[in-house]
C-alpha cells in the first residue's frame with residue numbers, strides 16, 4: 001500500500017485515482033488553488049465528479065488546495081501531476097516546498113516546453129525547475145497512451161505505457177497501479193514517449209479537420225458521409241511526420257508506433273477534445289473564434305502546445321518534411337484559416 005497524492009482534480013487526475021485505489025493504495029486527490037468549488041461539489045455529492053459524471057470510490061480522499069502543504073509534511077510515496085501543461089510551473093512550485101529526494105513523480109500531463117531556445121520534455125522541465133529550487137535528486141516517470149478519462153473512471157479496458165530511463169522504476173510503478181482493466185506497458189524511452197504523447201495532440205486536430213478538408217466544393221452532407229478517405233490519408237501522413245519529429249528530437253522511432261503515439265492518436269482523433277477543435281478549424285473557423293464560441297473552458301492541449309513550441313519548430317524543422325505540422329502551427333499561432341499544402 002502506497003500513499004499517492006494526485007494534484008489537479010480535472011478529468012484525468014481524478015480518473016487516475018480509480019486504478020490506484022483498486023490496488024489498495026491510499027489516494028488523496030488535491031484540487032488546484034482554483035478548484036475549491038469543484039472540491040466542495042465533489043465532497044458534498046458522494047464523490048460525484050461533475051466532468052466525469054461518475055461517483056469516484058468512497059475510499060478516495062478529496063482535499064482542497066489549502067491542505068496540500070500539510071499533506072506533504074506527512075509521508076508521501078508517489079506524487080502525480082494531473083494538471084494540464086500550462087499548470088506545470090505551478091505544480092513544481094507546490095511540490096518544491098516539501099519535496100523529499102527521489103520521491104517518485106508520475107507525470108500524466110501531455111506537453112513540451114521551450115527553455116533557453118531548446119525544445120525539452122515536461123519531465124526535463126520539472127527536473128530543471130526543481131534543481132533551481134535546490135532539489136538535485138528527482139525521480140520522474142511519465143504515463144502516456146490512449147486514455148479518455150471518463151473511460152478509465154468507468155473501468156473500460158485501457159492500455160497505457162509507463163516510461164522512465166531506469167526501467168526498474170517503471171516495473172515498480174506497474175505493480176502499484178495496474179489492474180485488470182488498466183494495463184501498463186513499460187519503456188525506457190521517456191523522451192520518445194513524451195514527444196509522441198504531446199505531438200499527437202497537434203495531429204489529432206488535423207485528423208479532426210478531415211471533413212472540412214475532404215473536398216471544399218462538395219456539399220456538407222457529402223463531406224460528412226465520405227470524409228474517411230481523407231482521414232486515412234491524414235493518419236498515414238501524421239504517423240510519418242511523428243516518426244521524423246520524434247527521431248529529430250531524440251526519441252526512438254519505434255515508440256511512435258506504440259500506445260503513446262499511434263494508440264493515442266487514434267483515441268484523440270476519434271473521441272478527443274483536440275479533434276473537436278480540429279473539426280471547427282476544418283469548417284473554416286479561426287482558432288480564437290472557435291475556442292471562444294465552442295470550447296471556452298475546455299482544455300485543448302494541441303493548441304496550447306502549438307503556442308508554446310510553434311515558433312521554435314518553424315525555425316528548427318524543414319517545412320517540406322512537416323507539411324501537416326506547419327499548417328497547424330501557422331493556423332494556431334497566427335490565428336489563420338487552416339490550409340494544407342497536400
Ligand SMILES: NC(=O)C1=CN([C@@H]2O[C@H](COP(=O)(O)OP(=O)(O)OC[C@H]3O[C@@H](n4cnc5c(N)ncnc54)[C@H](OP(=O)(O)O)[C@@H]3O)[C@@H](O)[C@H]2O)C=CC1
Nearest residue numbers: 008009010011012032034083084087108109110143147299
Ligand atoms: N496520461 C494519460 O493517460 C492522460 C493524460 N491526459 C493529460 O492530462 C492533463 C489534464 O487533462 P484533463 O484532466 O483531461 O484536463 P482538465 O481540463 O479536466 O483538467 C485540467 C487540470 O489542470 C489544471 N490547470 C489548468 N491550468 C492550470 C494552471 N494555469 N495552473 C495550475 N493548474 C492548472 C486544472 O485546474 P484549474 O481548475 O485550476 O484550471 C485541472 O486540475 C492534460 O495534459 C492531458 O493531455 C489526458 C488523458 C490521458
Ligand SMILES: O=C(CO)COP(=O)(O)O
Nearest residue numbers: 145146147268272273274
Ligand atoms: O490524451 C487524451 C487521450 O489519451 C485526451 O485527448 P484529448 O485531449 O484530445 O481529449
